[in-house]
Amino acid sequence: MNNERYVLNKELAQMLKGGVIMDVTTPEQAKIAQAAGACAVMALERIPADIRAAGGVARMSDPKMIRGIQEAVTIPVMAKCRIGHFVEAQLLEVIEIDYIDESEVLSPADDIYHIDKTKFKVPFVCGAKDLGEALRRINEGASMIRTKGEPGTGDIVQAVSHMRKMNSQIARIISMREDELFDEAKNLQVPYDLVVYVHDNGRLPVVNFAAGGVATPADAALMMQLGAEGVFVGSGIFKSGNPEKRANAIVKAVTNYQDAKMIAELSEDLGEAMVGINAQEIEILMAERGK
Amino acid sequence: MRIGISAVQGAFAEHEKILDQLDIEYIELRKEEDLNTPIDGLILPGGESTVQGKLLKELNMFEPMKKKIQKGLPVLATCAGLILLAERLSNDDNSYFATMPVTVRRNAYGRQLGSFHTQADFGNLGDIPMTFIRAPYIDTARKDVEVLARVDGNIVGAAYKNQIGISFHPELDSDVRIHKMFLDKIVLSH
DSSP, rough: OOHHHHHHHHHHHHHHHTTEEESSSHHHHHHHHHHTTSSSSEEOOOOOHHHHHHOOOOOOHHHHHHHHHHHHOSOOEEEETTTTOOHHHHHHHTTSSSHHHHHHSSOOSSSSSOGGGGSSSOOEEESSSHHHHHHHHTTTTHHHHHOOOOSSSSSTTHHHHOOOOOOOHHHHHHTSOOOGGHHHHHTTTHHHHHHHHHHHSSSSEEEBOOSSOOOOHHHHHHHHHTOSEEEEEEHHHTTOOOHHHHHHHHHHHHHHHOOHHHHHHHTTTTTOOOOOTTTTTTTTTGGOOOO | EEEEESSSSSSHHHHHHHHHHHHHHEEEOGGGGGSSSOHHHHEOSOOOOOHHHHHHHHHHHHHHHHHHHTOOOOEEEEEEEHHEEEEETTTSSSSSSSEEEEEEETTTTOOOOGOEEEEOOOOSEEEEEESSSOOOOOEOOOSEEEEEEETTTTTEEEEEEEEEEEOOGGGSSSHHHHHHHHHHHHHHHO
């Protein structure tokens, strides 16, 4: 991937800002998501809550199913491949997916190495729970970052802690003297030039979304107020009582994330939220996959 | 002079950065009440046109914005913004403000793999860097629309009365000449 392509890929993420990316498993759900105002959809066979329930190995979705979703909507379509599974990524590139999510939600295919994303023309988004992970993924070629959160739980606590951790690490780097940045790069196990970028610009070099556990309009607004530039909603929508209404409400809450009065109105009569599992009660912490 | 930037979704912060550079005051338009503040120009940024069109309508911003445009408020619309201005879309039954007599093709270059960067002549500004992200282009324009730029024969920039519609993203490059051209239009309108 040349630098121009990488810049274009970062710029697509910039166009998604202030928007909501929704998990969908069928063309029908994709249409509902688009009509509700999703700025992109994530095509996958099973949403994280069901992956948790089913157990076993979770893999990339059937390309035919992804194509069906690509044909159903005009907004960008993303799809997940397993961490380190560069052949799944090659297949997604061939079917011209708009964004690949190298995702801890699926079972990792490699327990050490992530995909060398610089070898691809299509853009990648990756999860991170702290600044070190985010900058390592960016160094490997990711052009968008999202918090890992804890997918499929409907519990926002992990996404909040990941976003806060990243913010406080960025704040620390901003306040450092330039001669301290070398040591910080060593501590974070990331390239020095990326630490310098964060020091000079006060932010990641790519767009940063929130993901993992967003279930309500208030959850989405919480992540936006904590500095997320947009939100992924996975199980939260199609595992709830009234997906359409909830999706609509979350989209508006992201646009007007500082307007408590509007979010209160949006939160009325949404029906049942996804049941949710407490992140401490689960056996597999997906966020621990791929560091 | 104060510019209103539609901020319901998309890359509005990038336009703000350019206005900061040019030392121009602006406000973000996120809800109905925001449109009560007087503005001298409007920017419709890139993003997803389906999302922006829907939010503008449901947040009751659509009709007041459309009225302002029809009354002559200068508008700079990039990418998704151009789709909102278009009278018709050649591959979509929806239309939005429909204040510019052009037919626009959405996602005209295909998916993200079709996104590209180039340089081409723009109006009388000379060569301008152009970044196309899942971009539209103008299929046909009525005779009284001024074509500002073409890439590979397709119209990628046009002006009609108070409106400038562009299928690429001047806000992503460091060149500020298109924004200056828009600001000149505002000064002339007074």
